[in-house]
Amino acid sequence: MAVNLSAPNPAQLYPVAGVRLGVTEAGIRKAGRKDLTVMLLEPGASVAGVFTQNRFCAAPVQICREHLARGAGVRALLINTGNANAGTGEEGRQRAVRSCVALADKLKLAPEEMLPFSTGVIMEALPLERIEAGLDGAIADAREDNWLRAAEAIMTTDTVAKAFGRQLMIDGALVSITGISKGAGMIRPNMATMLGFVATDARVSQSLMQRLATELAEASFNRVTVDGDTSTNDSFMLIASNRARHAEIESLDSANGQALKTALLEVARQLAQAIVRDGEGATKFITIEVEGGRTQAECRQVAYAIAHSPLVKTAFFASDPNLGRILAAVGYAGIADLDQGCIDLYLDQVHVAQRGGRHPDYREEEGQRVMRQSEITVRVALGRGAAADTVWTCDLSHDYVSINADYRS
């Protein structure tokens, strides 16, 4: 069902030295389904994360923030599907802490060196005993070449596992990057996607990691939306195991820093776009470019208004060039002094609207032709400045309703 999204290419999922992944079936989600993942880091890894801005953030998000703030270093990540441990109050916090204690005991480490992640149903108690019982199996399974199985184990309503990798040379040393992510509904990340993990063996100063993680998320996970629902569990983690044989990167503005960031961004964007391509019920992948704004923020605001409009999304699903719905969304995006007489609209290369009205040369067959494609670019020119921004989204189909009406039942 996913839009132009193939299963991960195993040859591209480069092992990252110092990062081992193990999965097991702990019985949290459903029978026959791997649902518990550990990511074990050798000492000395640099780690940073960005998390949901949802005020109802899940218990594991709260614990991650606290553990990262202590700066004790991170040695293991623990990820379960099938239960989000969100909307679970103080009891939920306790269970998240106890899952860290249990893993730390097994690894002879401190609980503060663990980071917990959960995804699944909200407002149900985390099945702690099953997680504890599954830890030995997951740890025993841990290998550096286990990225594909980890990508599969963190899926919920995703139909395709999401994993991408890339290699580059820095100062003559080979550097590997591999990442995994999951969607597929409650997706309008506001710092990160539901779950995304990118690891590299590059050597990066810990002091750079938070800025790097934030900038990567801003240009990837924070530019996608499926349904506008910001999850309680959004987490994006960036890990540098510091094993590659180049000099430590101490500035993101250096040539090496730029090269690494570009490669990381490529992986992060592939992971983020894969979430949209596999968005619940998605049949089309839509790029929304808004240009000619006064600020990047207002361009993004307009792009999200279009991306979240149920009327625009159903028109894409129907391949119906009912493009006035896009203009309407531009109009209610919240830019108080927007002048409709300055606005142009393009669908791929087709010039649909000019200065706020239908372009005299626009023929509906042209719009229809583009709307039938599985990949469509909407371009809106606001005509009031030089800023631009891009958002990626999908359509709204019958299957979205079916999936979300049936998810728990």
Add this chain to the structure above:
Amino acid sequence: MAVNLSAPNPAQLYPVAGVRLGVTEAGIRKAGRKDLTVMLLEPGASVAGVFTQNRFCAAPVQICREHLARGAGVRALLINTGNANAGTGEEGRQRAVRSCVALADKLKLAPEEMLPFSTGVIMEALPLERIEAGLDGAIADAREDNWLRAAEAIMTTDTVAKAFGRQLMIDGALVSITGISKGAGMIRPNMATMLGFVATDARVSQSLMQRLATELAEASFNRVTVDGDTSTNDSFMLIASNRARHAEIESLDSANGQALKTALLEVARQLAQAIVRDGEGATKFITIEVEGGRTQAECRQVAYAIAHSPLVKTAFFASDPNLGRILAAVGYAGIADLDQGCIDLYLDQVHVAQRGGRHPDYREEEGQRVMRQSEITVRVALGRGAAADTVWTCDLSHDYVSINADYRS
């Protein structure tokens, strides 16, 4: 298909002295369908309106604002369905003006005394010739007891006509109020619904009319949403024909002013709620009450976040008490300092969540029972103040997708 919404009761649609309505089939929408309505006012009527905040407002909305600002008085309203005359640029403005000129010529009045309204497809040229050709028929049809036919003639994807009336005594004089409205998609009014017209024969000073119209809209049309899409054509008009035999109301705070406002609000709320009950694909009518906020505005913000969440709306459609989705929407509503540990959630009288976690006594069967109802009240207590607000909405069903995927094709 509409949720607990019957066809209008003709006995309740009181003629309003000084207000005549006429309809005709002008061939704008489709064969066999009345699509052009005139509302003719005797001299001396007080009129005020509130209009969409969409910056891509339709040409007729622009013309209405200009004509009302001139203060020449209003003698006729001209309403067509089948074409919104929005996203039509300067040419659209010209056509709206020419429709006013044509009607004014027929009535031997000035174009500035006409107000045009359009609803239907966006970004198509208004079929001016058909409107002009239909005017004679609509004018010839005009009668004071024609409210039901007018309610039918302004429908687009509505399945049920929307018209309500009410009578009251003011100083011993009988006062009548009758109103009509239409939905049914692109509904998140931001001043008013797509089209709503309420008329009374009460005597109200013109100087009070704008405040009265604004306050009515705020407490009725501005509290409903179907899909969060603010229309380009939202218009709510309030007409007082000043024919009733009581002394002119010169203050809304007087006893008579309060009595009239209460009765008008009842009609406006019925009209607004009817739009939700007949929302595209709606199977449930949902009242969202948010209390315990610091301001009414933040309560409304939370209520709208819940009302617009596709995940919440599909859960209602499925009668699935997946109520964590409501907590997630509360969390991302945009209140930066919200403390999830203070939040309680009720479904009708069922206490679902307490201090941010599942209530210990909550049993899923109880939630399930309420979710199966066709009328459901969600109540969220924010626990941070004394303000409250209410929003009305509906669920998101397969039919919403079907209707909007097929609307033009």
